[in-house]
Every structure is written in structure tokens, then in C-alpha cells.
Amino acid sequence: MATTGDRAPLGTPRHRASTSEGTIVEHEGINRRTALAAAAIAGSGWTLSAMLSPAEAAVRVPGSPAPVLPAGMTPWLEVFVNWSGETRTSPLWTVAPTSADQVAELARWASSNDWRLRARGYQHNWSPLSVESGSTQESRVLMVDTVKHLTAITVDPTAMTVTAQGGASLEAVLNAANNRGLSIMHHPAPGDVTIGGALAIAGHGTAVPASGETRPAGATFGSLSNLVVSMDAVVWDETSGDYAVKRFERTDPDIGPLLTNLGRTIVTSVQLRVAKLSNMRCRSYITIPTWELFAKPGSWGRSVDSYLRSCGRVEVILFPFTSFPWVKTWEFSRYKPLLSRGTSSPYNYVFSDNIPQQISDLFKKIQTGTPAIATQLGPAQQKITATSLTTSFVSDLWGAPKNLQLYVRPNTPKVTANGYAIHCRRADVQRVLYEFHNYYKASVNEYAKRWRYPVNGPLEIRVTGVDNPADVEIPGAITPTLSPSRQFADHPEWDTVVWLDILTFPGTPYSLQFFQECEQWVINNYASYAGVRMEWSKGWGYSADGAWQNQDILQNQVPHSYSQGQPADQGWDSAVRILEKLDPSRIYAAPLHDRLMPPNGG
Numbered sequence: 318m319a320t321t322g323d324r325a326p327l328g329t330p331r332h333r334a335s336t337s338e339g340t341i342v343e344h345e346g347i348n349r350r351t352a353l354a355a356a357a358i359a360g361s362g363w364t365l366s367a368m369l370s371p372a373e374a375a376v377r378v379p380g381s382p383a384p385v386l387p388a389g390m391t392p393w394l395e396v397f398v399n400w401s402g403e404t405r406t407s408p409l410w411t412v413a414p415t416s417a418d419q420v421a422e423l424a425r426w427a428s429s430n431d432w433r434l435r436a437r438g439y440q441h442n443w444s445p446l447s448v449e450s451g452s453t454q455e456s457r458v459l460m461v462d463t464v465k466h467l468t469a470i471t472v473d474p475t476a477m478t479v480t481a482q483g484g485a486s487l488e489a490v491l492n493a494a495n496n497r498g499l500s501i502m503h504h505p506a507p508g509d510v511t512i513g514g515a516l517a518i519a520g521h522g523t524a525v526p527a528s529g530e531t532r533p534a535g536a537t538f539g540s541l542s543n544l545v546v547s548m549d550a551v552v553w554d555e556t557s558g559d560y561a562v563k564r565f566e567r568t569d570p571d572i573g574p575l576l577t578n579l580g581r582t583i584v585t586s587v588q589l590r591v592a593k594l595s596n597m598r599c600r601s602y603i604t605i606p607t608w609e610l611f612a613k614p615g616s617w618g619r620s621v622d623s624y625l626r627s628c629g630r631v632e633v634i635l636f637p638f639t640s641f642p643w644v645k646t647w648e649f650s651r652y653k654p655l656l657s658r659g660t661s662s663p664y665n666y667v668f669s670d671n672i673p674q675q676i677s678d679l680f681k682k683i684q685t686g687t688p689a690i691a692t693q694l695g696p697a698q699q700k701i702t703a704t705s706l707t708t709s710f711v712s713d714l715w716g717a718p719k720n721l722q723l724y725v726r727p728n729t730p731k732v733t734a735n736g737y738a739i740h741c742r743r744a745d746v747q748r749v750l751y752e753f754h755n756y757y758k759a760s761v762n763e764y765a766k767r768w769r770y771p772v773n774g775p776l777e778i779r780v781t782g783v784d785n786p787a788d789v790e791i792p793g794a795i796t797p798t799l800s801p802s803r804q805f806a807d808h809p810e811w812d813t814v815v816w817l818d819i820l821t822f823p824g825t826p827y828s829l830q831f832f833q834e835c836e837q838w839v840i841n842n843y844a845s846y847a848g849v850r851m852e853w854s855k856g857w858g859y860s861a862d863g864a865w866q867n868q869d870i871l872q873n874q875v876p877h878s879y880s881q882g883q884p885a886d887q888g889w890d891s892a893v894r895i896l897e898k899l900d901p902s903r904i905y906a907a908p909l910h911d912r913l914m915p916p917n918g919g
């Protein structure tokens with residue numbers, strides 16, 4: 318429960334919303350709305366980190382009576398602002414339950430008092446699955462902070478499982494597993510995401526089997542959702558006729574849409590299958606030209622395909638207006654190779670989080686109206702990366718998987734991103750990338766010819782397998798129905814997922830148009846030998862009104878991509894029906910859910 322001692326001091330200057338007319342006019346689409354919402358908050362005298370108790374709120378925000386929550390829970394008012402700063406709300410009532418039972422009490426209270434609940438983890442998500450920008454108390458949304466108390470973790474080395482409450486951070490889960498000689502083979506790069514938040518969107522890292530490699534027991538090449546053994550969630554319970562904590566085993570047909578739930582429930586606890594800890598080697602390269610890395614399929618040389626064959630784990634970060642990307646590979650290595658440097662902690666690429674003055678000056682210029690600086694920013698970042706990899710001795714590291722795969726800190730540049738999961742045959746990964754890189758380069762150059770610079774952050778590429786439920790080693794395990802890496806039923810040969818993200822500063826002029834065109838290209842180009850799903854956590858569904866607004870994508874492309882080739886009881890509609898059955902009062906539905914999964918099917 319929140320106490321006065323827990324609260325941040327009023328007026329802590331963490332982010333201040335800008336009211337400058339110039340800032341607002343410059344933004345397009347979603348970002349224009351974001352700026353307007355931020356301006357409204359700033360106008361009300363709020364700083365974004367301020368938290369007010371009911372008594373303080375009565376004085377500072379008259380007309381906002383605190384909801385009377387079940388006994389023992391006191392809410393406070395707090396602005397919701399996501400990591401990139403694009404989603405900012407008015408102050409919303411927020412509460413931190415101390416147990417799963419308290420979450421259930423809140424759900425019963427919300428259902429009978431016409432309120433909605435939203436699990437709030439570390440607020441890293443880009444897509445507004447929690448709340449939309451500009452939401453006010455009128456929307457009667459109670460934010461449920463999971464990170465304060467719902468953080469317990471236990472490890473069972475014999476069963477090879479880790480059980481974590483929904484608000485436990487990924488880093489804490491990985492540390493707990495690591496301390497008992499266990500690990501997760503691939504996972505998201507930031508440690509400060511909750512396990513509940515990561516499951517909500519099917520979190521992933523990068524990994525496919527290298528040539529001749531067999532899957533280690535307890536590991537998956539699919540998403541984190543595919544590692545779930547069982548989960549506890551607060552859902553409608555038909556026996557008691559109200560919301561209650563319910564355990565779902567992995568064989569329960571209703572668990573399918575809960576495994577990747579888009580925030581349409583609150584997961585209070587989850588048991589994950591984990592693997593034996595095996596050390597890895599992570600090497601960085603910055604001398605491979607794009608023409609070689611993204612070469613035409615079948616070409617000789619250091620292509621992405623060649624690294625997938627030798628290591629199975631590859632990430633590419635291509636800074637804009639550069640031709641030598643930062644390529645990372647990971648491979649299992651029991652002993653420390655002679656040339657590797659051993660590391661016993663994560664976040665080894667200090668230079669990518671702690672921005673040098675030269676780079677932050679360029680950031681500022683872009684954000685204050687000189688977008689063409691993107692042509693200098695990309696090369697400058699590439700150069701600093703190349704130098705720092707050598708001078709800080711991090712180009713060849715060896716250690717526990719978590720120490721090599723957690724490498725994004727919260728202070729990394731606050732960019733926005735689009736995100737797509739392209740399913741294809743393993744043999745077609747190079748073709749997917751060859752075509753995408755050609756498109757990306759041509760499009761960025763075409764804009765530049767017209768003095769437009771919509772992209773100022775990197776293109777990021779990772780590759781995983783699909784969610785094979787057999788990986789969790791439970792006979793009859795159910796597939797994560799709404800995971801972007803769920804197998805396309807009509808294409809069993811598509812065993813690989815290429816994750817594509819393009820990053821740019823929120824509000825960069827012409828970025829909305831660029832993202833719209835890019836999305837249409839992706840959908841059209843990968844319509845025959847490959848298939849497309851949206852990456853839930855990122856930007857997708859672009860229309861002239863912004864991200865997550867394109868009716869055709871929300872109502873046709875997305876549902877079809879989950880129903881294609883599936884029996885009627887395993888497609889999108891049946892997943893939505895299960896979510897409705899488990900949340901008949903729609904207490905967990907955000908406006909984005911209302912557009913994507915409209916009440917009564919729309």
C-alpha cells in the first residue's frame with residue numbers, strides 16, 4: 318500500500334511538459350495529440366512525477382474525489398507517462414495492491430462500481446495498451462501499480478521453474494534463476510520491464526538454432542509467453558459469480574489468450590520453464606558493410622544468414638545514413654575463449670546509454686527544428702560505437718546469458734519505434750532482409766532528396782523461432798494464441814520470425830507518413846512467401862490520424878493474421894471470446910482494446 322513516505326516529493330522536475338506553441342505545431346499525428354495533452358497537464362500546474370494523496374488531491378485538484386476502494390487500499394493521483402513520453406495522461410488514481418487477493422478485491426470493486434483497471438508495470442510500452450494520451454479521471458481508470466509489492470520470486474531448480482509475481486522485474490527474475498544455475502536462453506534487452514508486462518506483449522530476444530544445434534531442455538526459440546508453465550490471473554469466476562484469482566495450467570484451453578494477453582487481465586503470478594545455465598560468448602562487429610550483410614540470398618560473404626548458421630543469435634543495429642551496422646552475435650561457449658573478456662554483470666555497452674555531449678548536442682538540434690541533422694547523427698553514433706567497442710574492451714564478451722543479453726538501460730535515447738514480426742522459412746530470412754533493406758534505404762534517400770528526414774534512429778533487426786508449445790515440455794501444452802510469434806497454421810514451413818523495428822524521435826516531421834508507407838510496403842511485400850504480424854508493444858496500424866488508428870489493420874489485417882488457416886475454435890475470434898468470458902465487465906479494456914476487440918464483436 319502506498320504511504321506518504323513512499324511518494325515522490327511534489328514538483329520533482331523529472332519531465333516537464335512543454336507548452337511552447339512551436340513544439341506543438343511541429344508535431345504530426347499522434348505526436349501532435351501527445352503534445353496537446355502534455356500542454357494541458359502543464360497548464361494545470363502539474364509536474365509529471367507528482368503524486369497526491371486523496372487529502373492533497375482534494376485541495377490541489379478539486380472535483381476529483383478519490384474512489385473509495387476496498388478496505389486497506391488508499392489510492393493516490395499520478396500522471397501516467399510512458400517511457401518514450403508519447404503517452405501522457407492527466408493525473409489518474411493509482412493504487413499498489415500488496416497481494417493477489419487485493420487485486421481480486423479491486424477487480425470486484427471495479428466491476429460493481431463501473432471503473433476500469435489497468436496493470437501498470439514499468440510503463441515501457443509504446444502502444445497505448447494501458448491508457449491513451451490525454452486520459453483524465455473522467456475515464457474512471459484505476460492504475461494498478463504492480464512493481465511496488467507484487468515482486469516475489471521463487472526458484473525450483475529440480476523442476477527447472479521460476480515463479481514470479483506479475484510486478485517482478487525481468488532482471489530480478491533472471492538474477493534469481495542465475496543464482497540457482499538456471500537461465501532463459503533469449504529475452505528482452507531491458508531489465509526494467511515487469512514479467513507481467515513482458516508476457517502481455519510476448520517479449521522476445523533473438524535466437525534460432527545454429528546449424529546442427531538442438532534446443533537445450535527448458536529453452537524456447539519462441540517468445541517468453543511460450544515458457545509459461547502456469548499462471549494466476551484475476552478473472553471472472555463462474556463458480557463464485559465474481560472476479561477472483563484463478564490458476565491456469567498450460568493445458569487449460571482458456572490459457573491461450575492469457576499467455577500473451579495485451580493487458581486484458583492482471584497476471585498476479587507466473588511459473589516459467591527455465592533452462593540450465595550455459596555461458597555464452599557475445600561478439601560485436603562494425604566492419605561488415607550493408608551490401609554484404611544484406612546481400613542477395615545465396616551470395617557469398619558475411620550475410621545475416623551466415624551468422625545465423627554459425628551462431629543462431631544475431632542482432633543488427635543500423636544507424637541511419639551509415640553503411641556499417643553494429644552486428645552482435647551470441648553463441649554458447651562453455652569455457653572463456655582466449656580473446657573474450659569475462660563479464661559478471663549486464664549493461665556492458667555504457668556508451669550506448671550514456672550519451673556523449675557531441676551526440677546529445679545533435680539530438681537537441683533535431684528536436685529543436687533541424688531534422689536534417691539526422692544525416693550527421695547516424696554517422697556520429699556509428700563512429701562512437703566503433704571506437705567504444707574497442708576502447709572499452711566490449712567487442713568480445715563471455716559470461717552468463719543475462720549479462721550479455723541485458724544491455725538497454727532506461728536512460729537510452731527516448732525514441733519511438735514501429736515493429737513487425739515477419740514469418741518465413743529459415744531459408745528465406747536473407748531474402749526478407751535483402752528486400753527490406755533495399756526498401757528502407759530507397760525510402761530514406763527519397764525523403765532526403767526532398768529535404769525530409771523522418772528517421773533519425775536506428776533500424777534494429779532480430780530473428781527468433783516460432784512458439785512451439787512442445788518446448789515447455791508439458792504434454793498437451795496450449796499455444797500462446799495471440800503471440801506474434803505463434804506459428805501460422807497454414808504455413809508449418811514458416812519456422813522463423815524476423816523482427817523489424819525502425820526508431821526515431823517522437824514527433825519527427827514526416828515520420829508518420831514514413832511509418833504509414835513502410836507498413837503498407839511490409840504488408841504487401843510479405844504477402845506470399847512470408848506473413849506479417851504486428852509487434853504489440855510498438856507502433857503499428859498507422860493512418861493519417863496516427864499509430865494504432867488504421868481501421869483496416871485493426872479490424873481486418875490483425876484478426877486475419879491470427880485466424881488464417883486455423884480451425885474456427887483457435888483463431889482470433891475464439892481468443893477474443895475467451896478474453897470476454899474471463900472479463901465480462903470489460904474492466905481491463907483500454908480504448909485500444911475497444912478498437913481492436915470491440916464489445917460484442919463490434
Ligand SMILES: Cc1cc2nc3c(=O)[nH]c(=O)nc-3n(C[C@H](O)[C@H](O)[C@H](O)COP(=O)(O)OP(=O)(O)OC[C@H]3O[C@@H](n4cnc5c(N)ncnc54)[C@H](O)[C@@H]3O)c2cc1C
Nearest residue numbers: 438439440441442446483505506511513514520521580584
Ligand atoms: C527501450 C526499450 C527496449 C525494449 N526492448 C525490448 C526487447 O528487447 N524485447 C521485447 O520483447 N520488448 C522490448 N521492449 C518492449 C517491452 O518489453 C514492453 O513494452 C513491455 O510490455 C514493458 O513492460 P512494462 O513492465 O514496462 O509494462 P507496462 O508498459 O507498464 O505495460 C505494458 C502492458 O502490459 C500490461 N501489463 C503490465 N503488467 C501486467 C500484468 N501483471 N498482467 C497483465 N498485464 C500486464 C499493461 O496493462 C499494458 O497493457 C522494449 C521497450 C523499451 C522502452
